[in-house]
Amino acid sequence: MKWIKQLDQLKAYQPGKTIDEVKKEFGLDTIFKLASNENPYGHSEKVDELFQNTKFQHMLYPDGAATELREAVAEHFGIEPGNLIFGNGSDEIIQIISNSLIEPGINTVMPVPSFSQYKHNCFLQGGESREIPLINGEHDLNGMLEAIDENTSIVWICNPNNPSGRYIPKDELFEFIAKVPSHVLVVVDQAYHEYVTASDYPDSLSLFNAFDNVILLRTFSKIYGLAGFRVGFGIASKEIIAKMEPVREPFNVNAIGQLAAKAALADQEFVEECKEKNDKEKNRYYEFCEENGLSYYPTEGNFILINVNEDSQSAFDYFLQNGVITRSGAALGFPGWLRITIGKREENDKVFELLKERMKK
Ligand SMILES: *Cc1c(COP(=O)(O)O)cnc(C)c1O
Numbered sequence: 001m002k003w004i005k006q007l008d009q010l011k012a013y014q015p016g017k018t019i020d021e022v023k024k025e026f027g028l029d030t031i032f033k034l035a036s037n038e039n040p041y042g043h044s045e046k047v048d049e050l051f052q053n054t055k056f057q058h059m060l061y062p063d064g065a066a067t068e069l070r071e072a073v074a075e076h077f078g079i080e081p082g083n084l085i086f087g088n089g090s091d092e093i094i095q096i097i098s099n100s101l102i103e104p105g106i107n108t109v110m111p112v113p114s115f116s117q118y119k120h121n122c123f124l125q126g127g128e129s130r131e132i133p134l135i136n137g138e139h140d141l142n143g144m145l146e147a148i149d150e151n152t153s154i155v156w157i158c159n160p161n162n163p164s165g166r167y168i169p170k171d172e173l174f175e176f177i178a179k180v181p182s183h184v185l186v187v188v189d190q191a192y193h194e195y196v197t198a199s200d201y202p203d204s205l206s207l208f209n210a211f212d213n214v215i216l217l218r219t220f221s222k223i224y225g226l227a228g229f230r231v232g233f234g235i236a237s238k239e240i241i242a243k244m245e246p247v248r249e250p251f252n253v254n255a256i257g258q259l260a261a262k263a264a265l266a267d268q269e270f271v272e273e274c275k276e277k278n279d280k281e282k283n284r285y286y287e288f289c290e291e292n293g294l295s296y297y298p299t300e301g302n303f304i305l306i307n308v309n310e311d312s313q314s315a316f317d318y319f320l321q322n323g324v325i326t327r328s329g330a331a332l333g334f335p336g337w338l339r340i341t342i343g344k345r346e347e348n349d350k351v352f353e354l355l356k357e358r359m360k361k
Helices: 005-009 019-026 045-053 067-077 090-101 117-124 141-147 170-179 206-210 238-247 255-265 268-291 312-321 345-360
Strands: 084-087 107-112 128-133 152-158 185-189 214-219 232-235 303-307 337-341
Touching: 005 117, 019 312, 045 255, 067 084, 067 255, 084 090, 084 238, 090 117, 090 152, 090 185, 090 214, 090 232, 090 238, 107 117, 107 141, 117 128, 128 141, 141 170, 170 206, 206 214, 268 303, 268 345, 312 337, 312 345
Parallel strands: 107 128, 107 152, 152 185, 185 214
Antiparallel strands: 084 232, 214 232, 303 337
């Protein structure tokens, strides 16, 4: 059959083990899943209330324009509904952007290690990925600028960056984007935006207001705690959104996801609470690492990358056998490190206990 040649080199995404799989395999009752940066505190109770009080009509297609959610998000940000594009997770927005702007002969510039889907989608489109290594976990913005040429269509920025947790301060990001040629779309993936506590981080819409060649990516999967529903969105000029809309599948955001996301958005108190709890727990990680001589990256997300000074996979296996699912740094471009989602207090205590135990070895 005439498979596209890119498929010769692609492997399917390897999801981590599920909680049930780990329970069965190791005969454990309690599993802490700290692998995918999901919200350990769940989601807003308003989402539960919605499910108790709604008579769903599952035989109907969803609203393809996600009108109610669109209006709620537009109002939340003080922008126009036409500045938004919705996706089946922000993963799908990354795919739509890539489908719209990458083809053979075109290149895109990205940090590495960073979110794997930038490169994956570029490869599928037959484009060239120009991967600019992080410096101490941070974007090398000068290196990225130098890599841009007349065939560059997208520059990817992950702020804060997954998996390093580091961020780009406002001034540096503004200076960078001002130097990016106007034929290049700057994608700023802000999946962890709501967790950021650094005071010099760019505020919500300043980038959107300042530049025409920027799209911001947001998701309901992380602090809103709705990863299972798959809802994400992009914020950009109406021209950019209108150009990409034909690429979007007509009914890409499911009906329940639209409702749940709208309910979750309305509960900013929950978001604020999760941010505060995460900040507190993040500081406990810092203290633990410092007391025990482990290096780590200070993080602006709900995850932390820790140097475990051994083979990532062995450390990962040890955690798994003890009921904690993490991400091996080796799979993320940081061999010798583990990426751990910052969980609830008792989950983090368990991580500390296991790290201590492991260091005795
Ligand atoms: C989790 C994550 C996403 C994808 O989130 P969706 O669930 O697809 O909305 C996008 N970018 C980064 C950096 C992430 O960590």
